[in-house]
Amino acid sequence: MARALLLGTIAASSLVMPDIAAAQTPSPSDPQSTAATPQAGTSRTTTYEAAYFAQFAPRSALDIVRRVPGFTLDLGSTQTNLGQVDVRGFAGTAGNVVFNGARPTSKAESLEVTLSRIPAQRVVRVEVGPGDLFGSDYAGKSQVLNVILSEQSGIDANITAATMRRYDGYINTDIQGSALVRTGQSSFNLSAGTGRNRQLEEGTDTLTDELTGLPVEFRRKHNSYFNRDPFLAGSWALEKSASEAFRINLRWQPSRFDLTQENRVSPVGGPQHDDNLFQKYRDPVIEVGGDITQPLLGGAIKLVGLATRRQRDDKDTYLERDGLISNGGSVVGGFDQRVQAQRNETIGRLSWTRADLAGFSFEGGAEAALNTLDSTVDLFAFDQSGNRVRIDLPLDDARVKEKRGEVYFSLGRNLSPVLRIDGGLNYEFSHLTVTGDTSADRTLKFLKPNIALDWKPGSGWHSRFSIRRVVAQLDFYDFISVAELSTDRVNAGNENLQPQRTWEIRAMAEHPFLGQGLIKLDLGYDLISMLQDRILITDDQGNTFDAPGNIGTGKRTFATLTLDAPLSRVWNGLRVKFDGTIQRTRVNDPITGDPRKFSGFFPAWQWSVDIRRDIGKWSYGVAVNDNARFTFYRTDEFDSNFNGGPYGTAFVEYRPTARTAISFNVDNAFDTSGNRERLLFFPNRAAPIDVIREVRERNRHISFGFTVKQSFGGGGGTGVAKDD
Incomplete structure (x- = not known):
């Protein structure tokens, strides 16, 4: 039997828990490519007319955006060293795409989803320019894409039906569709989809005593993941002009996730037994938002309202048996956990913009948000008779409430025809309380200045330099204790967690490449105070837990090269896009005091290459990506994730008509595994007694896959995705 891990220690048991998955590299999106030579826009923008994308036969605005030279879609989420954070408020969640110059009033719906809902034939053109052209939310971004939609009346729609055969013969099916109706100055957009995605994987776990080198346990696993995220979304817009518009949007998504794991466990010196892990998550979300823009004092005043309601009802059950199921093995241990939570957010925002105020462009405004979380965690252990025994976690019942506000202004001015300066100041304040198993009450206040220089000297050159202060937002779930049955550990809550503060310095330079392509270099430096990572905390009974906390000052440097190369001179219709990043992170470890990398997805290098050829009615291509190993430095383990090799996809598409596309797809073309290595310290890294190395492999x-895309209508009049 393996050494007792953390949950087993708490429950006075000797169980070793299974895994959901080693960090399998996700499948990338469709291979990116680009169109023909851009047309001249303003002195600070580059314009691509819809006809430039016709060779790719796009079915949605998303297909078009993926083909813009040198452009990478930013979904607008905020990342700390520990991963993605659900950002509260409206200002901090902007991506890098706007529609007719306006930001979409939604947070529950990603930019990818919003773009996929717009039929390609409604897109007249796209414009790429620096972020300051589109308001203060985008001022720190070197590239923002403005999708210009047709004003012509008509109906356009598309439907996508997809199947994917998994390695064991299972056929996954999914269908989604959208329609856009334009009449006069009003437009209606409706979309719906089944959101079905069932993934199957198999793999092994090998446990070894690090001190003696002796084997401890071997596990053979089969996992089935089933995401069912059907959705219904709609929006209405009345856009009379840039300074007079009304918009409203609604999204409903009753999300479901189910995991079934079969685990054949072979402990050294003990009998084989069959364990199971079951996860049933029911996490519906509904969101309604809208905005009103009206002319005022030579500018425009805009009111934004947004309400999001998320429920969480998650159940995890792990069963350990005393033998094989085929031999009638009985449940003699395990755990059962139920997490129930309600997460609400209500936002109001008022802003005023004017293009020329004493020679400056100006934007000022204020935002208020009310955020709440009401969460209860119930954890039980199964005893030798299969009965449930409650385990009390530190801070497993809590209510979090935050009243948050922000006021801001930004100014910009052209210093010369080729040089522009933009700057601004945000003042953020919040009052946050935590009640329930603990009590916390604090007020946070931050000044966040920013300044940027944009230089476009001619001959195709464009460069940008910016400095800004960013304050990360706290994840409310970091205040709550919860067990991870898949990894046999407890994440303790920390009501005293502080948001990390970062000074971000960015520099960018780009230039056309081979006439139709682009080469771009991004450089960055981050100086982070109160870096959010993992710390060791102790409860009233003297038990120690790994928890989120602040560990000091961290530094990050990175360089990203983007090369978008049209190679039709080599082979007609060929295009190659390369993205590569190298980076270095450093912070002092809170346990040893020695310098180390940041926790989380900060690999020392990562790259991707997309190769695509479009010729007549046919398109085909491959996409390959890889990254270096990255590690989560917890106080009781080093949790490293790495690929078994480069990850690849491939496709072939045939377009019998301009409205129909049929594609054959290959996912994980190189049969690449996702791997994970955990070095487990008992009881923790500060005072280790035993050390176990656990190596996981998943594939x-x-x-x-087989996909059919069909377009209907043609009211947009753009010439994209129409019959010849």
Whole structure:
């Protein structure tokens, strides 16, 4: 039997828990490519007319955005060293795409989803320019894409039906569609989809005593993941002009996730037994938002309102048996956990903009938000008779409430025809309380200045330099204790967690490449105070837990090269896009005091290459990506994730008509595994007694897909995705 891990220690048991998955590399999106030579826009923008994308036969605005030279879609989420954070408020969640110059009033719906809902034939053109052209929310971004939609009346729609055969023969099916109706100055957009995605994988776990080198346990696993995220979304817009518009949007998504894991456990010196892990998550979300823009004092005043309601009802059950199921093995241990939570957010925002105020462009405004979380965690252990025994976690019942406000202004001015300066100041304040198993009450206040220089000297050159202060937002769930049955550990809550503060310095330079392409270099430096990572805390009974906390000052440097190369001179219709990043992170470890990397997804290098050829009615291509190993430095383990090799996809598409596309896809073309290595310290790294090395390997193997996309209508009049 393996050494007792953390949950087993708490429950006075000797169980070793299973895994959901080693960090399998996700499948990338469709290979990116680009169109023909851009047209001249303003002195600070580059314009691509819809006809430039016709060779790719796009079916949605998302297909078009993916083909813009040198452009990478930013979904607008905020990342700390520990991963993605659900950002509260409206200002901090902007991506890098706007529609007719306006930001979409939604947070529950990603930019990818919003773009996929717009039929390609409604897109007249796209414009790429620096972020300051589109308001203060985008001022720190070197590239923002403005999707210009047709004003012509008409109906356009598209439907996508997809199947994917998994390695064991299972056929996954999914269908979604959208329609856009334009009449006069009003437009209606409706979309719906089944959101079905079932993934299957198999793999092994090998546990070894690090001190003696002796084997401890071997596990053979089969996992089935099933996401069912059907959705219904709609929006209405009345856009009379840039300074007079009304918009409203609604999204409903009753999200479901189910995991079934079969685990054949072979402990050294003990009998084989069959364990199971079951997860049933029911996490619906509904969101309604809108905005009103009206002319005022030579500018425009805009009111934004947004309300999001998220429920969480998650159940995890792990069963350990005393033998094989085929031999009638009985439940003699395990855990059962139920997490129930309600997460609400209500936002109001008022802003005023004017293009020329004493020679400056100006924007000022204020935002208020009310955020709440009401969460209860119930954890039980199964005893030798299969009965449930409650385990009390530190801070497993809590209510979090935050009243947050922000006021801001930004100014910009052209210093010369080729040089522009933009700057601004945000003042953020919040009052946050935590009640329940603990009590916390604090007020946070931050000044966040920013300044940027944009230089476009001619001959195709464009460069940008910016400095800004960013304050990360706290994840409310970091205040709550919860067990991870898949990894046999407890994440303790920390009501005293502080948001990390970062000075971000960015520099960018780009230039056309081979006439139709682009080469771009991004450089960055981050100086982070109160870096959010993991710390060791102790409860009233003297038990120690790993928890989120602040560990000091961290530094990050990075360089990203983007090369978008049209190679039609080599082979007609060929295009290659390369993205590569190298970076270095440093912070002092809170346990040893020695310098180390940041926790989380900060690999020393990562790259991707997309190769695509479009010729007549046919398109085909491959996409490959890889990254270096990255590690989560917890106080009781080093949790490293790495790929078994480069990850690849491939596709072939045939377009019998301009409205129809049929594609054959290959996912995980190289049969790449996702791997994970955990070095477990008992009881923790500060005072280790035992050390176990756990190596996990997971593989979803090669999947083959078949997709049909069909467009209807043609009211947009753009010439994209129309019959010849």
